[in-house]
Amino acid sequence: MTITASRPAAAHRRKRSVLARAFGITALLSAGGSLLGLLRDLLLARYFGADQGTDAFLVSWTVPETAASVLIEDAMAFLMVPAFSLAIAAGTGAATDAGAVPGAAAKPVVAAQRGTVSAVSPGSSGTTVTTVRTGSTGSTGRGRANPVADLVAATLPPLAGLLALISAATLIGAPLLVDLLAPGLADPGLAVVCTRLTALTILPFGLTGYLSAGLRAHQRFTGPGAIYIAYNTGILAVMMLLHGSLGVRAAAGGVAFGSVLMTAVLLPPFSRHCAGLRPRRRTARGAAALAVSPWALLPIALFTLMRQSQVFVERYLASSLAPGTISHLNYAEKVAQMAMTLGVMVCTVTFPVVARALAEGDLDAARERVEKDLALVGAVVLAGTAVLLACAPQVVALLFQRGAFTARDTAATASVMRVYSLGLLGQAMVGTLVRPFFSTRPAVAFGGGTARTRDRSDWFPLAAMGLGLLVTGVLGVVTAPRYGALGLAAANAAGITLTAALLLVGIRARGVALRLRPVLLGQARLLVAASVATVAAYGAAALVGPLPLPAVLLGGLTGVVVFVLTAAAVGEPAVTAPLARLVARSRTRGRQDQGEGRHGR
Structure with a gap:
């Protein structure tokens, strides 16, 4: 009995250890990327300042900002991480009917028998039973199902073709796009050139x-x-190489070159770990085992675009204000979002865990x-917010x-931040x-199941973001002329x-029934x-005087x-639990060191 009870605890410790390592790797590499991004912004400010030239470049930067949000951070992740997770689950005999998850009254019962999975899910209209063929997710052999490889073969080629068409259309339509984004821009011609470069x-x-x-x-x-x-x-x-000869156009060209390097970094590990990139003929049986719902893509893509539209609204309204306003907003947001980026890394690492559980x-x-x-995200973000408010x-x-x-420019940017x-x-x-x-x-179903159909709740995030964007637009129109x-x-x-909040x-x-009272109480404690x-950090920074480096170090550490x-x-608990684990680990290590010392004597 003791052995049986210890297995879940051991599995939990292993999972926590994997997540901790994954977060450490992600945090370290993301910190490196953020530092280089900060250096990029520093050089942008040093070379070009905050004037109509940088405003023109930042309007063109709307294209890669939007593309990154839709295609890297949000929509593509929301779509493909669950799809890959479902493919992995189908290959290991643990997949359920995704359409039965929302509103389920109880956890579906999953049973694997002879290469199939039967998912029994109680729902509002009765019990849903879905049978899914399963197979190995490793190397593909004749007659062996590989849902991951089927997913790649079915989705990657058409996706690449669609993206190439969108890129070409953006490049051709750059003049119209600039006019729509920033009609009051002082130098639209420069913005058009930069936009054509960033469209790549x-x-x-x-x-x-x-x-x-x-x-x-x-x-x-x-x-x-x-x-x-x-x-x-x-x-x-x-x-750095071309800013003297090309001016701010060098920054736009660098964005295009850097995007190619991103893909080049991922091709080898993806080919090694994710079913390979070699052309693969799909049999009729393999094709029948995979169903994709194009309808499912729409609410995800529209939500991400609407979320990014907050930046569109800002730059549209700011283009009619004093030259440099767009630049001040950009510099302030880039610095402030470093705290948010560190916090969101938590759910970036745990997202596959959530998707796999679902x-x-x-x-x-x-x-x-x-x-x-x-x-955890609230703790990280609010700690960073306190330092930014105090030491902006x-x-x-x-x-x-x-x-x-x-x-x-410093005073204006700090106030905005x-x-x-x-x-x-x-x-x-x-x-x-x-x-x-x-x-x-998820938008994908395997093993003869049907891909998800319409559900009104799919559109809830879009409606919530639409209301938020409406508030942003109305308040911006009202407050921008004066403030x-x-x-x-x-x-x-x-x-x-x-x-x-919505x-x-x-x-x-x-179907993810969060306990709102504990969640809100936790956020309230973090706000306190x-x-x-914030008060402590502000006082500490003020003690140092006008020197920025000592003020930031002392104020940040104090905060x-x-x-x-x-x-x-x-x-x-978001703070006390990690502290308790840290103390327990230190004590364990101390006892081990003492034991090794006695053994050495």
């Missing part, structure tokens, strides 16, 4: 997102974590993982105030919640926070800790320490 990123970004999804579903995080190192390396190389019908495991993710002028001066970037930071928690919660929301009904960039930043924060409530309709930490201590004092 669409195909490699899409391939990068697809390959990343496959690797993450297979618990391979090194390649996906390194993509932004490759991306920013390409941008820096071209910008593919196997384990709704309880998915719910627990999402609740933990919300707490010193951070901006330390990073950007040199060359063409003046003290006036403080307001924009108020929406970071909302942005992080949207990123955390929308992943399991779309994973509950400028500050009004636009406040509108952004208000809109995304509303979207997060998703937090709406995800329960998809962030408030105390983080006070945040952790305050969160622990109010009993927030």
